[in-house]
Amino acid sequence: MIRRIARTILPGPIRRVLGRAAWEVQYAPTRANRVLRRAARRVLMSNERLFLWTYKRTSRLPAPGRARVPSRFPEEEDHQIEAVVNELRQNGVAIWRGLFADPQLLEDVRSTLDQGFARWEAIFREREDSCPEVFDPETRWKFHRGTKQVYDMDRRTRIYYSLDNTPPAIRRLMDDPRFREVACRYYQVDAGPCGYILGEKLSPSPVGDSWHVDRIRDQFKAMILLSDVGLEQGPLKYKQGTHQKPPPKIDHFFYQYFRSGVEWCYVSPPLGDSAPGEVKLALGRAGDCVFFDTTGLHSGTRCQAGERLALVFGFTEPPTFRNQFFSHMEGGMHI
Numbered sequence: 001m002i003r004r005i006a007r008t009i010l011p012g013p014i015r016r017v018l019g020r021a022a023w024e025v026q027y028a029p030t031r032a033n034r035v036l037r038r039a040a041r042r043v044l045m046s047n048e049r050l051f052l053w054t055y056k057r058t059s060r061l062p063a064p065g066r067a068r069v070p071s072r073f074p075e076e077e078d079h080q081i082e083a084v085v086n087e088l089r090q091n092g093v094a095i096w097r098g099l100f101a102d103p104q105l106l107e108d109v110r111s112t113l114d115q116g117f118a119r120w121e122a123i124f125r126e127r128e129d130s131c132p133e134v135f136d137p138e139t140r141w142k143f144h145r146g147t148k149q150v151y152d153m154d155r156r157t158r159i160y161y162s163l164d165n166t167p168p169a170i171r172r173l174m175d176d177p178r179f180r181e182v183a184c185r186y187y188q189v190d191a192g193p194c195g196y197i198l199g200e201k202l203s204p205s206p207v208g209d210s211w212h213v214d215r216i217r218d219q220f221k222a223m224i225l226l227s228d229v230g231l232e233q234g235p236l237k238y239k240q241g242t243h244q245k246p247p248p249k250i251d252h253f254f255y256q257y258f259r260s261g262v263e264w265c266y267v268s269p270p271l272g273d274s275a276p277g278e279v280k281l282a283l284g285r286a287g288d289c290v291f292f293d294t295t296g297l298h299s300g301t302r303c304q305a306g307e308r309l310a311l312v313f314g315f316t317e318p319p320t321f322r323n324q325f326f327s328h329m330e331g332g333m334h335i
């Protein structure tokens with residue numbers, strides 16, 4: 001439908017410029033093409049329908065039937081990976097139960113996080129309320145709180161571990177080939193290196209988060225639960241089926257964020273609530289791994305009791321067609 005509208009309203013030359021720009025961006029990103037790209041960016045910024053048509057067309061997830069790749073895994077694991085990938089394609093979120101259920105490994109990771117959280121406490125005890133984040137030159141980790149006012153609302157204790165000084169227990173999880181494989185098969189490209197590692201503790205808080213997508217470009221996260229998560233421990237919630245091609249009305253926010261040059265995207269909460277799709281709550285046991293495509297609507301929920309411990313690995317720059325195309329279109333109206 002949108003394609004037909006775009007065909008009707010867009011003169012042929014503009015369609016050809018956009019098609020050419022898409023091709024150049026993918027296959028010949030030379031300096032000479034900059035002018036062409038800028039022109040394409042302007043056109044996309046000035047026409048919401050065309051932006052949405054292009055955005056949805058740059059989603060290139062293959063249908064499950066076409067997704068088979070040669071396996072390096074034992075048969076049973078291979079089936080498990082395929083099942084997770086198929087569910088991800090369909091819903092944007094999938095849980096691999098017991099992926100890291102080894103009690104000793106879990107204990108090692110938890111005690112690593114606890115040491116980090118103790119350091120977090122010591123650091124922020126001496127900081128101004130307005131200080132959101134501290135880089136520790138000794139570990140090269142970033143200790144994140146948000147301002148004290150924000151922390152008092154969301155009660156998220158966060159450590160971003162550096163990729164070149166990752167504690168060994170966390171490294172063992174990160175180097176497990178299975179969850180990288182999920183990301184690679186999902187996008188049918190080498191998903192690239194893990195972009196960040198977040199250790200996070202949720203404690204009981206007055207509010208939760210609200211519906212958002214992390215960025216309008218492709219990105220993939222794997223959240224490993226390190227504690228049992230029930231309804232009261234603030235599970236992640238995800239609107240199934242909203243990934244890759246945003247539903248009507250929600251897509252308007254994508255356009256606005258593209259225009260403004262901001263990538264992350266919070267949508268109006270009532271619109272998020274009424275968007276089509278079932279809500280999946282990422283409830284589970286320690287050792288379960290929640291995979292999600294961050295172009296789909298998701299949100300943290302309020303931790304009401306106990307705590308939720310998790311490690312999140314972000315594949316921030318998978319070289320998908322969409323990312324290649326839009327990485328040359330950033331900046332919004334300010335450029």
Ligand SMILES: O=C(O)CCC(=O)C(=O)O
Nearest residue numbers: 214235236298299300301
């Ligand atoms: O921690 C959660 O449950 C939500 C996480 C989230 O919103 C995100 O990773 O973007």
